[in-house]
Amino acid sequence: MRATLMTAMIRTGAKQCCPYAACSSSRSVAYYSKSAIDTNSNYDLVVIGGGSGGLACSKEAADQGARVAVLDWVAPTPHGQSWGLGGTCVNVGCIPKKLMHQAALVGNHLADAAAYGWQLPKDHHVPHDWNTLKNAVQDTIKASNWVYRVQLNSKKVDYFNALGSFLDSNTIKVTDKKSEKTITAKYVVLSTGLRPTYPNIPGAELGLTSDDLFSLKKSPGRTLVVGGSYVGLECAGFLKGLGLPVDLMIRSIPLRGFDQQCANLITDHMSGEGMNILWRCSPLEVVEAGNDQKKVTWLSDDGKKESQVYDTVLWAIGRQPRLQPLNLQAANVQLNQKNGKVIVDDEERSSNPSVFAIGDIAQGRPELTPVAISTGQLLARRLFAKSSRLMNYDMIPTTVFTPLEYGCVGLSEEAALKKFGEDECEVYHAFYGPYEYTIPHRSSEQCYTKIIALRDDPKTVIGIHFVGPNAGEVTQGFAAAMTCNITIDQLQSTVAIHPTSAEEIIKLRITKRSGLDPRAVGCCG
Amino acid sequence: MVEFKEVEGYDSLKSELKSLEKSDKPVFVLFTGSKDSSGKSWCPDCVTADPVVHASVKEKLSEGVFITCQVGPRDFWKNQSNPFRTDSKLKITAVPTLIHWGQSNRLVEEQLFKRDMVDMLFED
Missing domain, CATH: 3.50.50.60 (FAD/NAD(P)-binding domain)
Known part of the structure; x- marks a missing residue:
């Protein structure tokens, strides 16, 4: 061999x-x-x-002999946090993030339950216990750390x-x-x-990052999240969803590189849910404020210095x-x-x-x-294995797991217009109301979907965007379609699954060019 | 020093684990098919795993409790609602299974035929 x-x-x-x-x-x-x-x-x-x-690389190479x-x-964080085999995703990224996002969604379901007839106790305030969630998340992670070691061992990959x-x-x-x-x-x-970047300001080391958050020994409490990256938005989103008071500080734009119309819908939704977003503010310093709290001072939009005391400061300003x-x-x-x-x-x-x-x-x-x-x-x-196949970096789908999720594949509207020109692109769009929102009267103001297709035949779809519940689940299948170079005609002749939110994508007919109102109309018409 | 214990059935395992609650020593449990009147387990994989696990214990485990738990006769084990399978802290789905009690680390079936794999569980 x-x-x-x-x-x-x-x-x-x-x-x-x-x-x-x-x-x-x-x-x-x-x-x-x-x-x-x-x-x-x-x-x-x-x-x-x-x-x-x-x-993935090591296991595949071992499979090939x-x-x-x-x-x-793993170099420990300044707060002493370290973790097992598996990297960011399983230990301090996708996995704990998605689980905590889910915990917040469960909270939403609890809030909606009464409207659906569940007879919760009167004046029910259902408190959330951080340690129960944190321990469950950490157990899941440790199980994965172990499974990776077992996999490497069974494939005879030496692990150091x-x-x-x-x-x-x-x-x-x-x-x-x-x-x-x-x-x-x-x-x-x-x-x-x-690894996460710390800002270059006095007291930065008093803040945490996503490397520490998911294993915190007590609830983060009143939290300032600094950064408009997807890490910042997601962490702020689920902490707020767990019932904590959260301020989110964004220096310039949210979700740089993503479709900005969709990104702004996400932050609009967060504001609508009661999150305090500190736009165009930059942190200046962090000092100890006693009782394990931190006083953060920042430069606000109008050039004034402002301060607030928090239990936790979370830096989400980038990774390096x-x-x-x-x-x-x-x-x-x-x-x-x-x-x-x-x-x-x-x-x-x-x-x-x-x-x-x-x-x-x-x-x-x-x-x-x-x-x-x-x-x-x-x-x-x-x-x-003598393969010559290269990675195709086009058509990479992804989803931001903010309280209102945002899934996308292909180009943002800005990138499409820049690459092909406004005359060459048709943008289809609509606001819609997820059916499950109707009975609990949940606001669907930011639920939105958009397709960007080329205008020349065969009118290939070059971008799909979906802001709404279960965006990850919705987007995955459309990513497969786009990998097959689906055209707008093929997409529009696809039969809907009713009632779903995903069907809104294949039902898109209104173009931005037409100037018609993309706001939701009736249900089954 | 390693303390060896043998228990038969779910209830005796639970009471054994309860008695160890205050102990800070690592506790390992090997779940294995019960032996019949001739002293032979109905589970051939358990028979294969047994010497591998014990050789590893001898060499790699210096301090702790090692419990061998016989899960009962084959018919009892195959019942999908037996308490070994349904207990949320155990969720044992196969025999043999070796667990580090209170942790996520576990090995099942053929994994327990491999000495280096078993060593890994005791070293971790």
């Missing part, structure tokens, strides 16, 4: 090297002869970073709970709490992800690489000077032909778990 693999790799070596103009350089030659001899390589592949991308090691090391740093292109120093050793690898994949400990200079891996990410080509290859980068750490890639997973699997197949 192993011999076959090695032979195959030597055979395909020339092909793998080809796209590089530097093929004839001395460095490539050195790398080449090393791979051909392959006597002193411990591993075919060493993956640094055991998150979504790294785990490669000898693989995964190094995963250790920090990896380069000694040269193919040699990695592995440092754990007790010891240090050296391993070698034919290929190295960097998949170390990103933490690559210094990897000693990438030793492998001559080039970074983007501006954001510190690893510069990669179409094959995920860095400036060093034997070092690759996948997931959030790779320059220009969407910061999404499923993207990292697919990229990692495809890379492993190219390296060890």
Whole structure:
């Protein structure tokens, strides 16, 4: 098995090297002869970073017969928080976020229950217990940490709970709490992800980030969330949904890069639900205010200084690489000077032909778990299974799990108009009312959907946006349709599932160009 | 030191776990098919796993309680509403299963044939 693999790799070596103009350089030659001899390589592949991308890549490579090691090391947060194998998504990202979002939605159902005839006790104020939720979430996470370790073990991938740093292109120093050793690898994949950014202001260390939030030992209480990123909006949203007083501070625009009309509907909905949004404010300093509280001072829209005392301050102002400990200079891996990410080509290859980068750490890639997973699997197949298939970074769907969810696939309206021009794009849109909102008289003011299609035949759909309940579930299927290059005619001739919110997408007829009112009309007409 | 205990059936397991509530030692439970009158378990995978698990305990576990729990005869176990399956703290769906009590870590069936996998559970 192993011999076959090695032979195959030597055979395909020339092909793998080809796209590089530097093929004839001395460095490539050195790398080449090393791979051909392959006597002193411990591993075919060493993956640094055991998150979504790294785990997927390592398991796929092992399935293809490669000898693989995964190094995963989590530097604790300034508040001492650390976690197990699996990376951001499972430990401090998608998974705990979605569970806490769900907890908030359950609260909504409780509020709606009486309208549907559930005879709750009179004057029912149903309190929420943070620790019950936090413990359930942490148990779920720990179960996943364990399952990942079992999976790696059963696929014979060596797992090191250790920090990896380069000694040269193919040699990695592995440092754990007790010891240090050296391993070698034919290929190295960097998949170390990103960590939250702290603002450069006095007292920033008194604030927390999403790295700490999901394991807090007591309820965050009165919270200031700083940042208009999806992390900021989601965290503010579910904390408010759990009944906590939350202020959300946004310096410029919400959800940069997303369709701005939809982004503003999301923040309108949050305001409508009673969230205090501090627009165009920037934090200046945080000081201890006694009783474990923090006083935050910020510069407001009109240039005045304002302050407020909070139990918790949560920074959600961005995420950044933490690559210094990897000693990438030793492998001559080039970074983007501006954001510190690893510069990669179409094959995920860095400036060093034997070092690759996948997931959030790779320059220009969407910061999404499923993207990292697919990229990692495809890379492993190219390296060890003679595949030539590249990751397709178009048509990546995603959903923001704000109280009112927002799912999208393809281009935002702004990006579509910029790319194709206003005359070339048709924008279909409508506000709608989810049926389940009717009886409890829940406001559907921000429930909205929009399609952007090209006007020239075959009128291909280039963007779908959906603001409403279950947006993730709604958007996934439409993403499949868009991957198949669905046209607006095909979408409009699709039969509806009634009564749903998703049917609103295929029922879209009103164009922005027509100037007709996109507000909801009757139900079954 | 590792303390070994053997229990038969759900109720005796629960009372054993209750008596260990105050203990800060790690508690592991191996769920296995009960032995018949000839001293042989009805569950062949349990028979295969047993020596692997015990060899690992001997080498990797220095401190703790190791409970072997016989889940009963085959007919009892196969009943989908038996308390081992329905207890929300156990949710045992297969024998053999090895759990670290109070934690999420567990191994089932063929996973318990692999020495390094079992070692991992005791080392964690």
